[in-house]
Amino acid sequence: MIIQTRNLTRDFDSLRAVDNLSLNIPEGEIYGFLGPNGSGKSTTIRMICGLLTPTSGEVEALGYTIPREAEKLKARLGYMTQKFSLYQELTVEENLQFLAAIQGVPRREQKARITELCGQFHLEKRRSQLAGTMSGGQKQRLALAAAIVHKPDLLILDEPTSAVDPESRREFWEYLFELAGKGMSILVSTHYMDEAERCHRLAIIRKGSLSAEGEPLKLMENLGARVLLAEGRAEEMIHWRRQLSADPLIPGCTQIGNRLRIMVASEVEEPEAWLTRSFPFLGDLERTRANLEDVFVRATHSEHMEEEQ
Amino acid sequence: MIRREKIQAMVYKELKQLRRDRLTAAMVFGIPVMQLLLFGFAINYNVRNIPAAWCDMAETEMSRSIIQDIGATRVLDLKYRASSVEEVQKLIRTGRVRAGVVITHDLEERLRDRRSAFQILTDGSSSVVTGAVQSLASLPLGIPGHTVDYKTQERLPIQVLPLYNPEQRTAVDVIPGLIGVILTMTLMLFTAIALVREREHGSMEMLITTPVSAMEIICGKLLPYIGIGMFQTVLIFLLGVLVFRLPVNGRVIDIAAAVLMFITSTLTLGLLISSFVKTQFQAVQLSIFILLPSILLSGFVFPYEGMPTFARALSKVLPVTHFIELMRGIVLRNARISEMPVQVFSLLIFILFSTILAWERMKKKRLD
Ligand SMILES: Nc1ncnc2c1ncn2[C@@H]1O[C@H](COP(=O)(O)OP(=O)(O)O)[C@@H](O)[C@H]1O
Ligand SMILES: [Mg+2]
Numbered sequence: 134m135i136i137q138t139r140n141l142t143r144d145f146d147s148l149r150a151v152d153n154l155s156l157n158i159p160e161g162e163i164y165g166f167l168g169p170n171g172s173g174k175s176t177t178i179r180m181i182c183g184l185l186t187p188t189s190g191e192v193e194a195l196g197y198t199i200p201r202e203a204e205k206l207k208a209r210l211g212y213m214t215q216k217f218s219l220y221q222e223l224t225v226e227e228n229l230q231f232l233a234a235i236q237g238v239p240r241r242e243q244k245a246r247i248t249e250l251c252g253q254f255h256l257e258k259r260r261s262q263l264a265g266t267m268s269g270g271q272k273q274r275l276a277l278a279a280a281i282v283h284k285p286d287l288l289i290l291d292e293p294t295s296a297v298d299p300e301s302r303r304e305f306w307e308y309l310f311e312l313a314g315k316g317m318s319i320l321v322s323t324h325y326m327d328e329a330e331r332c333h334r335l336a337i338i339r340k341g342s343l344s345a346e347g348e349p350l351k352l353m354e355n356l357g358a359r360v361l362l363a364e365g366r367a368e369e370m371i372h373w374r375r376q377l378s379a380d381p382l383i384p385g386c387t388q389i390g391n392r393l394r395i396m397v398a399s400e401v402e403e404p405e406a407w408l409t410r411s412f413p414f415l416g417d418l419e420r421t422r423a424n425l426e427d428v429f430v431r432a433t434h435s436e437h438m439e440e441e442q
Numbered sequence: 443m444i445r446r447e448k449i450q451a452m453v454y455k456e457l458k459q460l461r462r463d464r465l466t467a468a469m470v471f472g473i474p475v476m477q478l479l480l481f482g483f484a485i486n487y488n489v490r491n492i493p494a495a496w497c498d499m500a501e502t503e504m505s506r507s508i509i510q511d512i513g514a515t516r517v518l519d520l521k522y523r524a525s526s527v528e529e530v531q532k533l534i535r536t537g538r539v540r541a542g543v544v545i546t547h548d549l550e551e552r553l554r555d556r557r558s559a560f561q562i563l564t565d566g567s568s569s570v571v572t573g574a575v576q577s578l579a580s581l582p583l584g585i586p587g588h589t590v591d592y593k594t595q596e597r598l599p600i601q602v603l604p605l606y607n608p609e610q611r612t613a614v615d616v617i618p619g620l621i622g623v624i625l626t627m628t629l630m631l632f633t634a635i636a637l638v639r640e641r642e643h644g645s646m647e648m649l650i651t652t653p654v655s656a657m658e659i660i661c662g663k664l665l666p667y668i669g670i671g672m673f674q675t676v677l678i679f680l681l682g683v684l685v686f687r688l689p690v691n692g693r694v695i696d697i698a699a700a701v702l703m704f705i706t707s708t709l710t711l712g713l714l715i716s717s718f719v720k721t722q723f724q725a726v727q728l729s730i731f732i733l734l735p736s737i738l739l740s741g742f743v744f745p746y747e748g749m750p751t752f753a754r755a756l757s758k759v760l761p762v763t764h765f766i767e768l769m770r771g772i773v774l775r776n777a778r779i780s781e782m783p784v785q786v787f788s789l790l791i792f793i794l795f796s797t798i799l800a801w802e803r804m805k806k807k808r809l810d
Contacts, residue, residue, distance in 0.1 A: 179809060182651050183651075183807075183808070184647065184650065184651065184807075184808055184809045185808065185809055185810050186808060186810055200808070203807070204653065204807075207651055207652060207653050208653045210651065212648065212651040214644055214647050214648055216644040216647075217644070218643070218644040218645040218647060218648040219645065219648070220645060232652075235649070235652045235653075235654045236652050236653065237653055
């Protein structure tokens with residue numbers, strides 16, 4: 134295990150941002166942290182990095198007890214913050230030089246390392262461009278290059294793609310796979326389903342606590358519900374959704390275009406028949422495979438229920 | 443177009459924001475109240491209790507009563523008894539006293555010959571002191587019944603001799619203080635926003651996740667500005683000498699050492715501010731809060747000798763007070779830096795104290 138947390142908890146005054154979180158993150162994989170905004174992803178990551186002191190619970194990363202041995206961890210850790218944190222007034226090259234020196238890359242290796250990184254992340258043409266003038270995708274590439282300038286064993290990225298267009302997001306993930314392929318352990322937080330689906334393993338975080346954990350495929354298989362699609366007109370859809378959601382046997386119901394994606398709990402033996410019987414207004418029903426969004430919706434279902442009541 | 447509701451909404455929003463920013467809200471009341479009270483009391487042109495020495499070589503009844511009379515005016519605080527004129531001069535040069543009463547053997551003779559009876563040497567590097575002593579010369583001195591009542595002399599019996607800056611040029615008097623104020627004004631802000639800027643921008647989170655130590659961050663933030671401060675000082679001195687004919691009497695090495703210590707103490711004070719505040723705006727406000735007393739209480743604008751005790755005590759915790767003392771001593775009175783240990787140690791303690799405190803705040807390298 135590269136990271137282990139036990140009953141990790143963090144309060145901000147009366148707010149519990151992370152609640153009894155126990156995680157086992159294996160080595161050499163891309164591990165995803167999926168959760169909506171404010172679910173405590175950044176707070177957890179900061180506690181793992183030793184930047185925030187846990188209210189209670191324990192963290193061990195790369196075998197070091199955090200926060201006591203945080204300084205030892207830092208030498209082997211690459212951390213890409215949620216907000217772009219390189220210097221806008223410096224050029225790409227100057228930023229990388231600064232990070233290389235700060236991270237203790239030997240002086241005579243720095244130049245070669247920077248050239249290598251610029252090549253790897255397609256920044257050669259931008260070496261003397263000011264970081265502040267680059268696009269969102271380019272900035273993230275630079276931030277990633279800077280985070281791994283010292284070849285860390287563990288790379289932690291906090292929502293690296295939240296301010297990036299879909300094309301750049303795809304490209305960014307190619308880079309992550311490349312790094313994972315070289316044996317780097319990666320922890321990445323996201324609120325995008327498609328990204329979460331690409332992780333080797335993932336944890337779904339809801340209100341600071343763990344609501345599901347495992348390989349994405351397994352999570353989808355073990356959804357504990359079946360998914361059906363129903364067609365309808367936009368005006369009726371809203372009413373349908375409201376009625377369906379109120380049923381405790383329907384842990385999730387989402388509108389997608391002019392279709393309704395309905396999850397039916399596995400206690401129901403014949404979901405089609407049961408749906409037609411209980412909600413006669415529904416027309417033809419079609420079975421479909423569960424996706425990660427369904428896993429997510431199911432995991433966060435009770436939260437919505439609580440909030441609506 | 444000006445619409446009332448829109449302006450009203452803006453005004454309310456601003457006031458609400460202001461109320462949430464505790465430090466700023468405190469400053470809105472704090473700055474005027476504190477500064478007014480402080481300076482209202484501190485600013486006093488009636489200079490009293492100027493530290494002084496006396497040297498009585500006549501040792502007669504007359505000379506003793508003169509010393510007593512002068513002491514009774516409370517303008518001079520006769521702290522040291524010196525045995526020679528040289529000693530008086532040394533005490534003035536090193537800044538221990540600002541004036542010295544010298545009564546020579548031939549006191550009675552001088553009075554008979556209607557020459558000035560005795561001298562008061564003053565520290566001409568502070569025109570306020572010389573001015574105050576000059577006014578002393580016109581005070582009613584003397585006890586009736588003395589054989590020779592020097593009060594009745596037609597010429598003033600007291601000869602006031604400014605030891606430095608004999609022409610009493612204001613520029614010469616003001617420049618050492620001005621150097622201190624200019625450096626405080628420009629340098630403190632550099633470091634005051636140094637850490638908080640990184641924090642606001644988010645790069646602090648990245649920095650503290652690297653193996654860089656808190657002390658390395660502090661040194662990295664100090665050194666460039668020490669260089670800039672030294673450069674500024676050279677510029678000010680050049681202008682002072684070329685344009686204002688500032689006499690530079692002391693050794694350059696002593697001046698450089700004093701400037702270096704002062705710059706460092708000002709920068710570490712800025713860093714200390716930076717380690718406490720949450721926004722750059724607050725850093726600027728706190729800097730101004732410190733800058734005002736640095737100008738007004740350091741002896742630059744208002745005479746130190748005219749301040750009440752608490753204002754003097756306060757001025758002692760400002761590095762610029764000690765720096766101005768050092769500058770007047772070294773540049774104008776040709777003192778060696780080693781002759782002014784109080785100021786030197788004050789600055790060193792200041793540097794040490796604020797560096798350690800700033801480091802304490804940062805060394806854990808945490809966000810909470
Ligand atoms: N420094 C802080 N002070 C107070 N509350 C905070 C602080 N940081 C985060 N929070 C709160 O903790 C919760 C979790 O935040 P965060 O970890 O940033 O979530 P995420 O990264 O998943 O969006 C949020 O409700 C947020 O408002
Ligand atoms: Mg976050």
